[in-house]
Amino acid sequence: MKTRFLIDSNEYKGQFDLDLTIKSGQTSQPAWRYNDGYFQELVEVEGTSCLIKIKQNHNDLDAPLEIVAESLEDMDEESIRSTVREIFSLNDDLNDLSEFLAKDLQLKPTIDFCKGLRLFKANNPFECIISSICSANCSIIRWNRSINDIKKKWGTDYSFNSETFYTFPTPEILKNVPEHDLEEMQRFEENLPNKFIFDKNLKSCGVGYRAKFIIKAAEMVENELILSNMYKKSYEEAFNSLIELPGVGPKVADCILLYGFGYKKAFPVDVWIGRIVSELYFNGKEIKPHQARVFGMEHFGEYAGYVQLYMFHYARKSGLMDSIKKNKL
Numbered sequence: 001m002k003t004r005f006l007i008d009s010n011e012y013k014g015q016f017d018l019d020l021t022i023k024s025g026q027t028s029q030p031a032w033r034y035n036d037g038y039f040q041e042l043v044e045v046e047g048t049s050c051l052i053k054i055k056q057n058h059n060d061l062d063a064p065l066e067i068v069a070e071s072l073e074d075m076d077e078e079s080i081r082s083t084v085r086e087i088f089s090l091n092d093d094l095n096d097l098s099e100f101l102a103k104d105l106q107l108k109p110t111i112d113f114c115k116g117l118r119l120f121k122a123n124n125p126f127e128c129i130i131s132s133i134c135s136a137n138c139s140i141i142r143w144n145r146s147i148n149d150i151k152k153k154w155g156t157d158y159s160f161n162s163e164t165f166y167t168f169p170t171p172e173i174l175k176n177v178p179e180h181d182l183e184e185m186q187r188f189e190e191n192l193p194n195k196f197i198f199d200k201n202l203k204s205c206g207v208g209y210r211a212k213f214i215i216k217a218a219e220m221v222e223n224e225l226i227l228s229n230m231y232k233k234s235y236e237e238a239f240n241s242l243i244e245l246p247g248v249g250p251k252v253a254d255c256i257l258l259y260g261f262g263y264k265k266a267f268p269v270d271v272w273i274g275r276i277v278s279e280l281y282f283n284g285k286e287i288k289p290h291q292a293r294v295f296g297m298e299h300f301g302e303y304a305g306y307v308q309l310y311m312f313h314y315a316r317k318s319g320l321m322d323s324i325k326k327n328k329l
Contacts, residue, residue, distance in 0.1 A: 014094025
């Protein structure tokens with residue numbers, strides 16, 4: 001079953017840059033596959049796996065979004081439309097955000113650098129949890145590769161026009177995968193063929209020391225942490241629930257809350273966000289990550305998540321980050 005429709009720019013408030021949003025390195029999920037002019041990914045719509053293909057004219061941020069959706073079952077167009085709007089935060093009012101940014105002299109310059117940049121939210125909160133754990137102290141390219149490898153090895157495959165896409169494995173599956181080569185070897189009861197390659201374990205996906213965190217987090221999500229209840233919790237309650245997961249510190253918890261569950265007051269702070277906050281608001285004085293996090297949440301309120309996203313992109317593209325690096329030498 002295939003469905004085609006448009007989402008016109010007058011259906012959301014403010015601009016939208018599809019290319020920038022997907023490629024901005026947000027930790028909710030790996031960047032979508034790009035082919036034949038469309039960004040593509042397998043997502044879940046009302047419990048059914050559906051391939052979403054989305055395209056926008058690169059030279060016009062007000063151009064309509066072209067959507068093609070394919071699934072093995074009949075799908076309601078409105079459900080697909082709603083899912084796309086949620087993933088790309090088309091329900092957010094970027095005009096209001098721009099007004100907020102313009103009132104702050106330190107943030108005003110971010111507006112021109114971040115036109116159309118929206119939160120790229122996870123379709124699968126559990127995938128967001130594992131992605132965020134994998135992203136800690138890791139390059140974007142590397143954790144993207146790790147998550148895609150996990151999907152290929154333990155997800156369910158769906159083929160569309162000779163291309164294969166994979167779901168993210170459930171907590172029940174992931175909690176039972178081998179951690180490393182030795183554990184995978186020990187699970188075989190029969191003699192192994194010569195030159196057998198052990199590649200069905202987590203460390204073969206390049207996650208390193210995070211492998212044990214991933215397995216334990218999957219076990220806790222399966223047995224203790226009910227993800228559907230997270231949306232009903234206050235920010236503080238949700239934060240305290242996530243911080244109990246192995247491999248999840250304050251920064252990772254805030255990433256999960258922002259990109260996985262839409263808590264926009266979350267303000268993820270890594271080394272660079274801490275330095276950027278220091279440079280813009282504390283005259284370059286060194287501050288601890290906790291101080292930067294509290295400052296961001298209190299100073300920016302419900303816009304904190306967007307401010308963090310815009311700050312980082314602005315610092316990378318404006319030369320501010322290069323300036324901070326030189327000052328740290």
